[in-house]
Amino acid sequence: MSATANILSRLQPVGFRRLAHAHLNLPPAALVEAAVCRKEGVLTDTGALMADTGQFTGRSPKDRFIVRDEKTADSVWWGDINIPFEAAKFDQLHQKMVAYLEDKELYVREGYAGAHPASQLKLRIVNELAWHNLFCYNMFLRPEEGADTSWAADFSIICAPSFEADPAVDGTRQKNFAILNFTKKLILIGGTGYAGEMKKGIFGVLNYLLPHEQDTLPMHCSANIGSHGDAAVFFGLSGTGKTTLSTDPNRHLVGDDEHGWLPGEGGIFNFEGGCYAKVIDLGAEKEPEIWNAIKFGSIVENTRFVPGTRTVDYANKSVTENTRTAYPIDYIPNIAVPSIGPVPTNIFFLTADATGVLPPLSKLDKSHAMYHFLSGYTAKVAGTEMGILEPQATFSACFGAVFLPLHPTRYAEMLGQKMDDHPVNVWLVNTGWSGGGYGVGSRMKLSYTRALITAALTGQLDDVKFRPHPVFGVQVPGAVPGIPTELLDPRRTWADKNAYDKAANQLATKFITNFEKYAAAANEEILAGAPVVAPVAEVQVEAPVLVAA
Template sequence: MQEIALAPQTSDLAFLDSNQSRKVHYNLSPAELIETALARKEGFLTSTGAFMADTGTFTGRSPKDRFIVMDHKTRDSVWWGDINIPFDPEKFEALYAKMKSFLADKELFVRDAFAGADPNHRLNLKIVNTLAWHNLFCHNMFLRPNEDEKAQFNADFTIICAPDFQADPATDGTRSANFAILNLSKRIILIGGTGYAGEMKKGIFSVLNFILPHDKQILSMHCSANVGKDGDAAIFFGLSGTGKTTLSADPNRNLIGDDEHAWTEHGVFNFEGGCYAKVIDLSREKEPEIWDAIRFGAVVENTRFKPNTREVDYSNKSVTENTRTAYPITHIDHAIIPSIAGIPKNIFFLTADAFGVMPPISKLNKNQAMYHFISGYTAKVAGTEMGITEPKLTFSACFGAAFLPLHPSVYAKLLGQKMEQHDTHVWLVNTGWTGGAYGVGQRMKLSHTRAMISAALNGSLAKVAFQKHPVFGFEVPLTCPNVPHNILNPRDTWADPNLYDQKAVELGKAFEQNFEKFKDLTAEEILRGAPFHSSGNEEI
């Protein structure tokens, strides 16, 4: 076996059960990985020095092909269903054996990495890739041990990712040839048949979403986070299109991280060592920090060049609209290292309400915060049919349902406990429409949204007078610094206030209908935060 960049503990690949000769690369630098990937024709170098690669057939995650092994550890704890699909332990062992046999003569790229900036709660990862650029992606996205840490490294969890290995559904128990299988007892993630690198990142996120709340009573979160000059941390939850990346990238605050965090008794820490951002229609004017971060060492996925150049055409959607970049967090000038901050004083639930019902900002009590956290609401514009556009309701529990192994109420209960313990404010911010639904009203101005978030962060918004929303019961401010008072109550922005009342009731009923699937395992205090609930307005 040929070993490159070998460190004492990192060379142990005994779990692959093979003595056959093969080339194994350990902890290569970004430059070495890029050189190797280019030599293997895995992609191209762009004009900024970033490495461009295609992910193949799959340009995003494949949720129906993601499984969790059902065994003594998971049988009674995992929230089984369409998101967490059970996989037979014996089938896992058989598939694992086939995968190890497949890898016996393959060139491998192995990396030691951390998940979790807090040393008290991080996972030590051993990552095995068959693609050099996948190993570069993992170098960017996970935390990077120093040389002393590598010399003493022992893995807690292993990822084996081989896009060129395909399962046989007839014998292997998978749904198709591609798969991502989490075994929480054996601490292994197997990924095959897909070149989408995000499966590795989200696989470990799902693992932490099990271990931290289940084993340690620590709240794991799908959110971005930043911190002010005075150490005041803030958290931003929001689904795609709500402005989470834009609003958390405040030049007056330092970035903790853009996607995955945990909240301990001491504060917030980032799971990752990098950022994985969408780049469709990216420009320096719209997202200067992301634009400048895409330089040597970064990866861009499924993008295309402008004709006869090596300049990326970010408007090109010929492969997918889910074009992405992965870069180390150190490529962001105002990122804090290590990515740890204190107790969050403010939390923002971002929604792009295309129905024009939600206020531009409102304050939630504990019950409402837990309820809306489980709901994870936004709305998307569905497109045009016969000249008519209609918004589409979207609910994703805890703003990240696809990555939650446990019932959403587990995470919501932890959120409520944290709010109560630390007197943390939770704000619901509508970055969507006002004055009517999409097609009638207009999009909320970014400058107004920024002003409202600034007022919440500096404490001035908490001191103004509020009124209760008649359907949702949360507190709507009557005034806000640097924001026109006539936009704060959405009913006042509609030409027909009675039509607003009708739409608000309709949206409230949609929340109730969505929540039916959670009710059986949800505490009464959370249900008191529902729309139309008379006691939902009680303060903590």
């Protein structure tokens, strides 16, 4: 069988009947060479491939669809996040894409999603661009050298940035689209060069399949393992410090973005084989692991050079603030091999609270853990997005609502069940402001946040007394080694205590308002974790009573 015939046989299940020219599982060097020759990118002075994603420098959530059919009609959480798409329109678009690609040079990649053998998803990806195929090599798990990959894929992706839909005919909103079809086990991506659509498309697939079929909790989080074999996971939205805080020289990195938590004693596992990190303002001192990982085989997206050089100017955001790098996880030192860990001992919810209300560290019982998991709170501040002139509260269910095909309460209930089954500690960590809100207070020192997390990880808080926050009900430690005591109670850091009380109530009201869309489906235990808005005169906590956690 010729090479082309071999590849065609593997692509027939996804609709291809002929191929002009295709490459199968090319190594990174060949893909870099192809990308440079085809003018898809250029090399930086560290050997990384610099490529642009075109018009779209991030995902386009309003153009992400799920085919609504017999399989998904009653299981998917339909709405603004999971937008339904007609099965017949999908078939029509699929046929048009295949016909468009059959005359082009294609790059085919085979790999896995899911480091644990019990939950591996076999993937086959068809790329129009060589650098996209390198992205897939970096981000998905790579089969062992010489392994037979002529499998029937569990899920496939067809990605063609130059193929644009006709919205009037094809049923899309715009010319770009990303459509998941769970019945046909296929993702179609067109009209966008943003490589992250492929990564997050498969994450969405796993968020649907794993709870349904394996009672496994998918998580948008980073994870690491300590020297004593204790695992920790870190949830957090953009800007909260998830990647920074999980990259610890004293702990082994399991992964930086997507994980699953198996039932029983199965523990956690990484979905991916690489890292997709933001690089805006990246520096060697600030993020040495990421800095050193940007070398031959890595990709940098939408960055620009220092004029007259091939040195990347990471402060340059002329294209986008969402500049990124993609590299294999083994480019990072001190990783867990394989990317698997035990049942977590500690879970951290990271939030950059720009109001300065939340404590720098607090402990959550089951009710508060499920409530805050469903809330997924952080804050955007001025300068992060156009049009934002003052801090804005932002909520994203399970710290990743845009990737959840099922109702968010399903994932929160699974987390609650995990807490029933295992002695896991859940912590809320404010990496945001203290002593006042944004513009008045100051950002929490990274050294303090690291010290707080280390104290939690190493058991230094096991015998510390805690007291409940009067509005949010979370348990606040009375003392933490190396941390100023007054910093632990956010109210004490404010010069104007009444102003703090008002801000706390205002933030609590935002939590409650946001939660209204989940309330009907949430059980009583979740609802018990809600904050309590009280008259300011009653919120006086100068001398709190300490109680054992």
